[in-house]
Amino acid sequence: MQPMNNLAIQADRVSKRYRIGSARERNRTFREALTKTIAAPWRSLRRQFQGKATAGNGSPDLIWALKDVSFEVRRGEAVGIIGRNGAGKSTLLKILSRITEPTEGRIVLRGRVGSLLEVGTGFHSELTGEENIYLSGTILGMSSQEISRKFDEIVAFSEMERFINTPVKHYSSGMYMRLAFAVAAHLEPEILLVDEVLAVGDAAFQRKCLGKMEHVAQEGRTVLFVSHNMTAVTDLCQKAILLQNGQLVQYDDAKTVVRDYLSFNEELSSERIWDDRNPPGNEQIKLRQAYFVDSHGNKLAMAFINQEIGFCVEYEVLDDIPFFTHSINVFNETEVHLFTSHDDHAYERSAEIKRGRYRTIVWLPADLLQDGDFEFSFACMRYNPFIILFHERRIVRLKMMDTIHSATRHENYREGLPGLIRPKLKWDERKRVSDPS
Ligand SMILES: Nc1ncnc2c1ncn2[C@@H]1O[C@H](COP(=O)(O)OP(=O)(O)OP(=O)(O)O)[C@@H](O)[C@H]1O
Ligand SMILES: [Mg+2]
Structure with a gap:
């Protein structure tokens, strides 16, 4: 077993049951999360919470969004979480970021958590972009001086200068996501949880986000990345978790997991x-x-x-x-x-x-x-x-x-080089053909 301090995340038989249909459980609001935050010591590097098992397991309108999910993530590892729609990926990240509690099981996180989840979880809608940046930083346990130092960087990355004093409820989902990602990635979280950032935002911003996540991972911080973009997962993550109907079915080298997943996921398969x-x-x-x-x-x-x-x-x-x-x-x-x-x-x-x-x-x-x-x-x-x-x-x-460290890789083309085909062509060395006249 790894020494305890080497682990950033430990999930032990985590299960989450939802009631479907009329009584859909609402996500905890930001205000509730904040209240809870103030009550609990966020600064403490060791966070634990225990879910309560409740009765009524067999009821047809209850579903297990997650069932007995156990895994460990070492400090500095980047782990992808993949699986079909409804597999439980977002639920897992919501539990890890304390937006919602597990019905059963236990989670231990060591380090400050920055998270980018679905739109609507995270920022306070009445507050402006600027106010939300400060609030998020405070929740992460940063002093206002520390936040101020990061502020310009966050605003520049998000390209939201013009709207930074506008309440975020007026933002489009793309704008919201831009700011939320910038906050999550720049406020120096030790553990970064990112859900589907690639689904929102234009291609240029997506590339920027992937670049930033890669940077965060290279700095030795822990990243958990939910995505349907398999190239992004294998590029960014060394390991990957495959969820299927709420269960963890594979946790291995990212390339292996992605390959196995694709081999049975596609409606039209490779065989x-x-x-x-x-x-x-x-x-x-x-x-x-x-x-x-x-x-x-x-x-x-x-x-x-x-x-x-x-x-x-x-x-x-x-x-x-x-x-x-x-x-x-x-x-x-x-x-x-x-x-x-x-x-x-x-x-x-x-x-x-x-x-x-x-x-x-x-x-x-x-x-x-x-x-x-x-x-x-x-x-x-x-x-x-x-x-x-x-x-x-x-x-x-x-x-x-695309290969992870392909020689054709270009900083400006993180999503790959454009064009219908990608031939490798022979280039002759540049020759000087005349002197200046
Ligand atoms: N608040 C909720 N109330 C009731 N059921 C929920 C709730 N949130 C999620 N579920 C259900 O839990 C299951 C897992 O959902 P989850 O959002 O975690 O899937 P996902 O893997 O993130 O899917 P996607 O790829 O579509 O984002 C689904 O069946 C979903 O309908
Ligand atoms: Mg999801």
């Missing part, structure tokens, strides 16, 4: 197996499997952009039939058709295709696809005359991810 019921194809050719492999032949649920990828299709030929060949089409997530590739050599190889099961593999070079989701289609056709035997669209989807 398809068809049985006899409805295989794509025609009367003589039936698709059996489609999947991706790496250069060693291992199946891939996702791939990194700098990795060569084999797209494999297995099919059955039911009779000996005249020659045919294959092609693929690749589409990006906005359904832009990126390219087609035909298996031209197959024409020379054989004149008749015997009955049996076949596998064909087409290799996509490394550094071709962008990061994002790609859908693959597969077709069989004949030439002379050209005839398409069948074309099966959207058979599999592959998630491409």
Whole structure:
């Protein structure tokens, strides 16, 4: 076991039960939180609270948003929290930041907590941006001098100079989020909890937030980051927690967790197996499997952009039939058709295709696809005359991810380089071609 002082967060069988339907539990208001705060010693570095188990577990209008969630986070670790909508991610962060209490279980946090949760949890709506900055700092246990030192930095980061004296109830959700993130990240929390900052705000601000979080993590502070953006999670976090229906199902290296999550999360997955019921194809050719492999032949649920990828299709030929060949089409997530590739050599190889099961593999070079989701289609056709035997669209989807420390990484392009494809091109060294005249 780790020495106690190495741990920033300990969650021990944390459960949260909500009543759904009419009596939806309201989040604690900021005022309530503040009252509680004043009563409890915020400055103390060790915070504990114990939930009370209550009766009525079997009632149909009660749901467990979290059930028996236990984990530990070491000081200075950045941990991503992922999972489908309703998995319990926000609930977990709300419990950690004391917006709400666990129904059962115990949480220990060591260090000042800064949090950016959903809009509506955190700031006091009647107070101005400036007043909220001071209030948040006070809650974090900072002196007004310390807050004043940070004030300009916060306002500059949020780009909210013009509205800093406006009550936050008049802010748009994007403006609110900007200020809330700036406050959470700049008031030197030892533990930073961030929920879905990327969902609000424009792309430029999102990049700025990711950069700031990376900086906070590099300074050795603890970060818990809820996001649906898997690239951001693997970029920022060494580890990740996967929640599923309120339960912690995986806590491991971020890349591993993200890969496993994506492999069963997508409606269109990276691997398809068809049985006899409805295989794509025609009367003589039936698709059996489609999947991706790496250069060693291992199946891939996702791939990194700098990795060569084999797209494999297995099919059955039911009779000996005249020659045919294959092609693929690749589409990006906005359904832009990126390219087609035909298996031209197959024409020379054989004149008749015997009955049996076949596998064909087409290799996509490394550094071709962008990061994002790609859908693959597969077709069989004949030439002379050209005839398409069948074309099966959207058979599999592959998630491409940017590498964490890719050489193509550029400070200004945290979300990745723009463009439909990401080829690695050869650049000749600059040469001076003439002297100034
Ligand atoms: N205040 C509440 N009252 C009743 N039920 C709630 C409340 N807050 C959350 N829930 C329920 O608890 C479950 C977990 O919700 P939570 O917001 O933690 O999910 P999430 O993982 O953050 O989802 P998302 O990805 O959509 O943000 C859901 O079924 C949700 O409907
Ligand atoms: Mg949420």
